[in-house]
Amino acid sequence: MSTTVQAPKAIGLTAAEVERRRSDGATNDVPDRASRSVREIVRANVFTRINAILGVLFILVLSTGSVIDGMFGLLIVANSAVGIIQEVRAKRTLDQLAIVSQAKPTVRRDGIAAQIAPREVVLDDLIELGPGDQIVVDGVTEESALLEVDESLLTGEADPVDKAVGSQVMSGSYVVSGSGAYRATKVGREAYAAKLADEASKFTLVKSELRSGIDTILKVITYLLIPAGLLSIYNQLVSSGESWRPAVTGMVAALVPMVPEGLVLMTSMAFAVGVVRLGRRQxxxxxxxxxxxxxxxxxxxxxxxxxxTENGMRLSRIVTLDGFDDDEVRRAASALAADDPRPNASVQAIGEGLGAGPGWPSTAVAPFSSAKKWSGISYGEHGDWLLGAPDVLLDPSSEDARVAEELGSSGLRILLLARGDRPVDAADAPGTVRPAALIVLEQKVRxxxxxxxxxxxxxxxxxxxxxxxxxxxxxxxxxxxxxxxxxxxxxxxxxxxxxxxxxxxxxxxxxxxxxxxxxxxxxxxxxxxxxxxxxxxxxxxxxxxxxxxxxxxxxxxxxxxxxxxxxxxxxxxxKFATLPYVVGEGRRVIGNIERVSNLFLTKTVYSVLLAFLVGLAGVGSQIFGYDPIGYPFLPRHVTIAAWFTIGIPAFILSLAPNNERARSGFVGRVMRLAIPSGVVIGLATFVAYLIAYAGPDATEEQKVQAGTTALITLIMIAVWVLAIVARPYVWWKVVLIATSILAYLVLFTVPFTREFFKLDPSNVGLTTAAFICGAVGIVLVEIAWWISTAINGGQHTLVPASPGGSA
Missing domain, CATH: 3.40.50.1000 (HAD superfamily/HAD-like)
Known part of the structure; x- marks a missing residue:
């Protein structure tokens, strides 16, 4: 049985002793959390490869004085902000959940007990304990009055542990019943819970195939930018014979679309929306x-x-033993549960299962302890009732003990309700025990x-x-x-x-x-x-x-x-049941990011190819003496080309429902469609531009018309790639594609937008040529999709199998 200290209570450390330990560093100074600081979160989200690439190109455009052509620079802010806001939000929420760090232990110093912050505890402090108190540092019990501690968070064992004087207590556990005090023997990083937290404190990122795949793609693009950039610089500054300002804008226009700048943003946005949805489910x-x-x-x-299971027990049934009435047993059990001053989980389960007690007046009480394994209350004329472990209160050779052991072997918790022949607070209690019932408890399965x-x-x-x-x-x-x-x-x-x-x-x-x-x-x-x-x-x-x-x-x-x-x-x-929703959100993210990746990487492929074709043509003009050729687009052209074929549609598609199972091989599947589609767009656009190109001495109007011709071809095929990626079709996807087409019709026909974006489709012959090149490209891209789908093992479905479905 736990020892109750009879001697005068210890006064604890003196103020001088506390100050000496502080100066020696023997304090409970432990890190609050094992996650990245706000500074580290900001650094990780700002200093990325894609932001570096876009930042350099943005500065180059600003150097020309054309601010409108630097609109893509806003993506640097957007890419960084989404990740920073989400991680900081999660950090703050967790900091608010740090319950233990908020708990204030009661420390006795100079004979006076006072609550202090956990960080202020020092080595050898005397810390008082009562029911529900958290043990914040490791120590040795100095005082104990039926002190019992729950160590389930440390060991996984659900049963409370009796702590007599001299017993060790560990941080991370808490008091179930009784009272006492313990002396701190290990504080700060030396405490058991702190050691585990410290070993786990190194921040590690989740393994993400999407992220690693996108990083791999970005690395390849970075390497491609070097030769493409050199070719573009040479072509724009040397071959084309243009002044440095249009040469630089042409070079940037060639390089910017190579970077899938929105892909990182769309990925972060898709994840962030998933996080918000899951946040609503706590x-x-x-x-x-x-x-x-x-x-x-x-x-x-x-x-x-x-x-x-839930943190508690549930009354399963009551097995009445010979000689007792079922109603009498239930009244006695409910009385014990209702009148227990400090009910443990088992007694609480009995009370919940049987309801309010009969209201019998009690004459004596014996609290439960792990040492004696029983509790009891005397009710005068209603008898002296006991509740405890069958293996303690029963004769091991009896039939009742055999039944209790058989029930317990199935994982159930068995308590014996019995009647004694003397008051429960008597020195020789419980005396002769008459078994009344076996109370069967089971864990509450969620x-x-x-x-x-x-x-x-x-x-x-x-x-x-x-x-x-x-x-x-x-x-x-x-x-x-x-x-x-x-x-x-x-x-x-x-x-x-x-x-x-x-x-x-x-x-x-x-x-x-x-x-x-x-x-x-x-x-x-x-x-x-x-x-x-x-x-x-x-x-x-x-x-x-x-x-x-x-x-x-x-x-x-x-x-x-x-x-x-x-x-x-x-x-x-x-709630363990929240996990299926997390899986569902994960599938939505994976499927949709793979879907929109096709759009972004198709743009990267055709941009790289177009830059190389134009660059090689420029080099060839120096070698073979034909007219040099400049890049067909301004940065604003590549920006509007991405608005309604990639940017806005990709955002909407990334948030759509998607129940496809997660599969590995993200990069391979995406590139099997993106590469052929990008090659077709790049070649068709280059051919359309060659048809419309009027030579280095062309007027400004002819240059604008040539660029417009190439842009029409590019947009036509890019919209068809969007239509392929959106399959299978439901009503809102059809509306999305139709809206994209309508938006481009507005851009190319409204005088203000034509002037603002330098578009001129008025040359019927060139515009007709653009449509013919676009139509040929559409046919080739459609063939590429059928082949890619067959290789990936998918189905050529244009509409979902069930109405309203979405893939």
Whole structure:
């Protein structure tokens, strides 16, 4: 039984001793969070490759004095702002959730108890404890009055632990019942929870195939910009014979469309909208690509307590024993639950299951403790009633003990309701015990847990239940959820340490109990070694390292601050059932970004090709002596060409519903359509420009008409690529394509826009040639799409299979 200190209470440290420890650095100074600072977030989002490329080109355009041709520079701000705002927003939300850092321990100094901030605790401080208090640093118990501590966030074990004088207590746990005081023996980074948080504190980005694929594409483009830029510079400044201002604007016009400037923005926007949608479901996404990562996950490692089950028990049934009436048993049990001054989770479950007590007046009370394993209340003429562990109160050889053991073997928690023959506060209580009933309790399985597991099963996502609780209890929960393999849970103490052998076990088994924190981490690594993409859910400090190592870490909002700090996704309402919505958002993002990537990269391909063709033509003019040729477009031309074929349509398409399953090979699939489409547009545009080009001595009107002819051809085929990417068609996609066509008709026919953007389609012969080149290009792009779809294993569908559907 826990020891109650009878001696005068210790006065704690003196003010001089506290000051000496502060000067020695023996304070509880620990980092608040394990994430990037605001400065690091800003730096990471501003100093990117794409911003550097656009920044240099923007400065070049400004040097010519043509501000309107530098409109693309706004994308530098947009690309940076979206990522910064989202990450800072997530950081601030998490900072508000840091419950432990806000808890103020009561410290006794110079004999006076006062609440202080956790950072102000020093080594050897005497910290008082009461029910619900958080243990903020490691220490040794100095005073104990039936002190019991819940260490489930550290060990995964749900049962409270008795803490007598001299027992160790660890940061991250909290007091369930009783009172006492402990002396701080490890503070700051030396405390148990702080060590785990520190090991997990290094910020790591979610693995994102979309992001890595886009980065790969940007690297290739960066390399292509060098020769294309040199060719363009030579052609514009030497071959074409133009002055430096139009030469520079022509060079920039050639280089800007090579950069898929909106692709990064569209990706961030799609992620950000997904984050907002999930935020409405109380799901905090700390990193934008995390929702993509969860959509690719094929194994989910779920903790039992707090994930599949709620933090509490539920009354299952009452088995009345011989000699007692069922009504009498229920009245006694409800009386004990209603009158317990400090009910634990089991007693609370009885009270919830049976309702209000009969109102019997009590004459004596014996609180529950882990040492004696029973509690009791005397009710005078109504008897002396006990509630406790059957293996303590029953004769082990009795039939009642056998029934209790059989019920307990299925993972249920069994309590014995009994009647004593003396007051419960007597020195020799409980005396002779008469068994009255076995009270069967079970863990509260989340009502949406089964539906969530069924969803993952349908999506071919494996579930591994990993818990620090006993294997029988874990297996019972898994079996109740009809999880395959739940009926033969594995005790993790018997698992092999070798990674290869551990991976073999994990491939075939689904349910594990008595799992240590280091084993959770090893399990994640073993699954990853077999090529699995692993998501880990958890709420306790014991889950931190596994969450950190998993491809996607999912923490519960009510869990420890350390888990919330290292996880990429935090379920603020603690609902495991939110994960299917995260998967759905991930699929929408992946499918739509792949869709719009076709638009942006098609533009990159035709821009690179057109720049090379014009540049090589310029070099050829120097070698063979024919008329030099300049770049056909101004920067404003390439800007408006992207408005209604890429920019606005891509934004709308990136937010559309999309239920396609996540597949690997993003770059390959995109380039199989983007390359042939871009080649067709580049060649057709160049041919149209050659037809319209009137030579180096052409008038300004002829130059504008030649550029307009090439632009019409480019826009025609680019709009058709948009129509291909939008398939299968639903009404709003048809409206989107029609609106794009209408917008270009306005730009080319309204006098103000024609003048502003330097467009002149008035030459009927050249405009007819532009339409013919565009029509040929459309046919070739359509053929390329059919071939690409066949290679990618898709279907040539023009309309969805069901009305209103969307692909």
């Amino acid at each position: 799901c905090l996404v700390q990193e934008l690509p995390a929702i993509e990562g969860l959509a690719r996950v094929d194994v989910v490692c779920a903790d039992k307590t707090g994930t599949l 009502p949406d847990a089964r539906e969530t597991l069924e969803y993952f099963a349908e999506q071919n996502v494996s579930i591994k239940v990993i818990s620090g609780d006993n294997a029988v209890s874990v297996g019972a929960v898994a079996t109740s959820l009809e999880l395959p393999g739940g009926d033969h849970a594995v005790d993790a103490r018997e698992l092999p340490e070798d990674r290869a052998r551990l991976a073999d076990v994990l491939e075939h088994e689904t349910t594990f109990g008595r799992v240590r924190p280091d084993q959770k981490r090893a399990m994640v690594a073993a699954l990853q070694s077999r090529g699995h993409t692993v998501a880990m859910t958890g709420d306790g400090v014991n889950d931190v390292l596994a969450l950190k190592d998993a491809d996607i870490g999912v923490a519960m909002g009510s869990g420890s601050p350390a888990t919330r700090a290292v996880a990429q996704i935090v379920l603020l309402d603690n």
